[in-house]
Amino acid sequence: AQSVTQLDSQVPVFEEAPVELRCNYSSSVSVYLFWYVQYPNQGLQLLLKYLSGSTLVKGINGFEAEFNKSQTSFHLRKPSVHISDTAEYFCAVISPYNPGGKLIFGQGTELSVKP
Amino acid sequence: DTAVSQTPKYLVTQMGNDKSIKCEQNLGHDTMYWYKQDSKKFLKIMFSYNNKELIINETVPNRFSPKSPDKAHLNLHINSLELGDSAVYFCASSPSDFYEQYFGPGTRLTVT
Numbered sequence: 687a688q689s690v691t692q693l694d695s696q697v698p699v700f701e702e703a704p705v706e707l708r709c710n711y712s713s714s715v716s717v718y719l720f721w722y723v724q725y726p727n728q729g730l731q732l733l734l735k736y737l738s739g740s741t742l743v744k745g746i747n748g749f750e751a752e753f754n755k756s757q758t759s760f761h762l763r764k765p766s767v768h769i770s771d772t773a774e775y776f777c778a779v780i781s782p783y784n785p786g787g788k789l790i791f792g793q794g795t796e797l798s799v800k801p
Numbered sequence: 802d803t804a805v806s807q808t809p810k811y812l813v814t815q816m817g818n819d820k821s822i823k824c825e826q827n828l829g830h831d832t833m834y835w836y837k838q839d840s841k842k843f844l845k846i847m848f849s850y851n852n853k854e855l856i857i858n859e860t861v862p863n864r865f866s867p868k869s870p871d872k873a874h875l876n877l878h879i880n881s882l883e884l885g886d887s888a889v890y891f892c893a894s895s896p897s898d899f900y901e902q903y904f905g906p907g908t909r910l911t912v913t
Contacts, residue, residue, distance in 0.1 A: 720901060724842075729805075729891060730904040774842055786856035787832050787895055789902060791844040 688713040688779050692792035700800050701769055707762040707795045709777030717779040719760045720789070721751055724774040733775075736760065747771070772799045804828050805905035807892050813911045814882055822877045822908045824892030831897055832856075833875040835867060838889040838907070850875055851897075882912045 693708040711717065718737050722730040734745025741753040751762045760777060777792040805826045814820050826833065834857075835847040849857040853869040864880045879886060889909050893902040
């Protein structure tokens, strides 16, 4: 079975500051990793994904994440945030060995960007 | 063009009623899902379908019955609604069952 832990439930940050949202996962088999963003009253939008290859993954809106297998982490970073980045961010994993496409989500991190 | 659409966006109903939520995707994907997001924003899968065949039924009460009339549609019917069913329900789709999933805008269900 897989599980995902997002270490911070809320992250307040000032505009133009860097930010890191932390995600750790647990799995006995290899997994694919994703970050999704949910703006208020909207659905989830894929930010980026790690399937294989380079451990540094670049996504939309200037976000990137680094897969660290030894630390079972997939932290999300942005060098300079904007007010418009205020949203809920979800880390998720899926195992290609489990049929059905069951995405396991973390609890979410609320990013609040202040002027 | 909307990729994954759901109707209705908001649904307010009384306990004991039966209601349906519809989902359609125009991405040509083979797999569709229903997720439930609770009041703490925690997301959990309920069902997944691949080519109209049920693959995952994640210990959801029998009152919830998904129906997939074709590959592009996955509807969710809920019988005898309870207060605890109040949540946001998301439909999603993916090309296969281990690629990224594309989510609809959600249906906020409120049971009074």
